[in-house]
Amino acid sequence: MGKLKWIAGVLGWVAWGPIGALVGYVFGALLDSQIDITKRLTGNGEGRQDDSYRRPSGSRSYSANEQRNSFLVSLLVLSSAVIKADGRIHPAELNHVRNFIRQNFGETAVDEAMRILDGLNARQVNIYEVGGQIADNMNYSQRLQLFQYLTQIAQVDGDCSASEKSVLEAIAGAIRLSSSDAASILAMYFKEASTSSIDAAYAILEISRNASDDEVKVAYRRMAMKHHPDKVATLGPDVQKAAEEKFRKVQEAYETIKRQRGIH
Secondary structure, eight states, rough: GGGGHHHHTTHHHHHTSSHHHHHHHTTTTGGGGGGHHHHHHHHHOOTTOOOOOEESSSSOEEOOOHHHHHHHHHHHHHHHHHHHTTSSOOOHHHHHHHHHHHHHHHHHHHOOOOHHHHHTHHHHHHHHHHHHHHHHSHHHHHHHHHHHHHHHHTTTSSSSOHHHHHHHHHHHTTTOHHHHHHHHHHHOOOOOTTHHHHHHHHHHHHHOTTTHHHHHHHHHHHHHHHHGGGGGGGOHHHHHHHHHHHHHHHHHHHHHHHHHTTTO
């Protein structure tokens, strides 16, 4: 498998589902060995380590390596939906994905991953089918991190269109994020013309302006725990480092509200 090792480990996860069908269409050569790989991953217990987690249905555990690979494949498939949302493929968005792959999977994975993304960009991605598979196989903290990356892609060219935001909201629902969590992450990166920085801060903490000081403090602790980088430690140090950005934005939102209210 050579330089395809980064994707081979996830074929047991994507096999037979909508993600497997999409990736298989683009990278059909891998399908020849798909059944053998699936048996290897699911039949002999390889990779069932202490760092694995139990999928929601309780029928399958995934090793840290499988989790990283499933995260990458999910990112590629849903990135395609975001990139195409405004009817054009912006180089800055492609570069953002390329840099993520390079930083997390190495230079040898870049060409193959971008080839898959190019193929996906020529296809129609069913957000709801793909999102349902992701929700069934990826834990909630990892889905939050995935959504953050997708949100970053939409704003990397300096302008998030209404169509891009609509696609992001659809993705959030498809991967079963709560509406408040999706709105919180969107508020971290996009501010409506009519929205002040203080309003954005409240949105990030998922509370209203009418919240008491004690409720503000409770909300901060809850959000800091939800977005703590340790929640995605199994995805690797680079993804964990990227998660620090969400954590930092929660802290910044709290400091903004504290200054406005005079909380000490």
